[in-house]
Amino acid sequence: MRAKIIPTEKPSRSGSVSPEDVMRARKIDGEVGPYTLRHDTSYRTAWDLLVMVLILLDVVFTPISMGFNYNSRFLSSYNILEPVVFMIDFFIRMFSSYSDEHGNLISGPKRTATHYLVSGWAIPDFLSWFPFELFVKSGHGGVLGFMKIFRLAKVSHLARKLNSAKKAGIVRFTLLLGVVLAISHLLACYWSWVAVGWRAHLEDNSFVPRSMFEEYTLCWALVIGCVNASPPVMYTIVEQISVACFMLIGNILQASVFGSVAALIASFDENEAAYSKKIISTSERCRFLGIPEKLAKRVRGYYENLWRETKSISGDADAFINELSPALICEVKFELYRDMMKRIPFLSSKTLSPAVIEMLILHLRTVIYMQDDVLIRKGEFGDWMGFIGSKGSVGILDPNSDEIQILYGGIYEQAPESQ
Structure with missing residues (x-):
């Protein structure tokens, strides 16, 4: 990482740098240039959520409008609003800052635009706001409507943020369920559009749909049964090929869902399983060494207390902190022990120099004792x-x-x- 020499105020006699000085220097280095939008602000997150909502609406209404010939005043207004929002989003992403592979904040319209255009996302983002609706009345309107699938590529911009969020396992599982529902929705609309022979024999069935909602429900139920190896009655070659593809997609989706659920359950129970295993192995070890039951109970109580206080079975409560870099260790410990230092008079900056306080913080370690x-x-x-x-x-x-x-x-x- 490149270093900057920034003239500041005269340093203190102690010559030490406090964590506050480090944070102030970091804020100076993190300023963005003119004509550049910062990519990690709350306003940008709110805008991304708005774009995500529009994409989800597009996933729902575009297949329905093509498969069931659905049209309404809301859909007409939405088709006008969506390209405008996506066009604005295109330029927002072009002139937004980004972090390079070394973690440096890159800004400036020339560098951000060049990075965005060569990143591979510019083409699908450009196609996402292309006015497809202008070609609906032409002979190729149905084909051009399928090009709206490029708008789904914008989901990955937020998917990368969600994968690093808290409870990422639950988020990924929720995203997988959303993908399954979206695929079944697309297949239901596709079946209504392609199953000409099946549609011609609707009157022969025991249930005859009287509205678009009933017809969609019937198609969706048939698709769900098809992906679970229960195909409907087929009358044409296209329907047979479609059903075969549905069943293949169903096998892939079932494997993905089962694997995701198994991984989610394992992640939920991972720490608890490690704690239970530690208690069992501790009891067996005490029994093998011939430790009296009263003392063995205290040994088990130590690990129970350790788990209750730190949610860890490691005897070193600072093991996680010690894995960090020396500068980061100082910052983390400064935050952890800040309140304690305020309650201790002789640890104030009036009585000790910052160098002494910093050295004392670095040598502090957490030790957990039993009650007796x-x-x-x-x-x-x-x-x-x-x-x-x-x-x-x-x-x-x-x-x-x-x-x-x-x-x-x-x-x-x-x-x-x-x-």
Whole structure:
């Protein structure tokens, strides 16, 4: 990553850089150039959601209008609004910033437009706002209507964001269900459009549709049965080929759904299964070593308490933080211990230099004790210093009076006995 030398205020005597200084420098480096829209703002997300809603409406109404000859005032207004919105979206994406492979924010109309045009998304995005409706009255209107499928390519712009969202497994499974419903909807409209022989024998069936909704429901039910190896009555070669393709698509969809459900269930139960396995292996190990049941119960209680407090079975509560880079470790620990430092007077910037505070934060580590663990006894040499977390407490027992003083969320210091 390229470095910038930016003149700033005179540095402090300590020569250290606090996490706030790092964040301020990062904000300076993250400014976008003129005539460029930032790609990661809340306004851009809201616009992408609007485009997604229009695409979903297009997925629903375009096949219906072609397969069932559906037309309405709403559809006419929608066909005018949609190309306008997609045309605006085309230019928004052309002049939006982006992050390169090194994580640098790239802005500037020349660079963003060049990157967008060579990315491969410019052609489907351009075709997405092409005014297909102008050709509806021509002889090729039905064929041009199928070119609206290019608008579905715009879904991938948001799909990449959804895959990195929280609960990504649930999001991906929901997207898969949406794909299954969309495919069945498209196949139902296609069957109504291509099944000429089947349509001619509708009067011979026990159920005769009287409206477009009833006809769509019948086609959708036949398609669902077809993809599950229950084909309808066929009268033409085109219908037979279509049914064969439906059954092949059904096999693929069933395999995808079953695999996705299995992966989702496994991800739900993964951490719980690891915790249960740890408890079982701990009990077996204690039994093999001949540890008394009372002590073995305390050992199991340690892991139960560890799981309850950290949702992890690792004894090192800071294992995740220690995997990060040194600078990121400092920032993360600064955020975690910020409230604790505000409650401790001698850790303020008025009494200690930023370099000392930064070094102290880097050496802090989280240790979880059981409820009846003894930290230190009277007469022992204390060479460490501990801080009570926001959820923790420490009891001080006076052996002469058997009175216990409970400390909450403050400082708990152990100094050498000679002091």
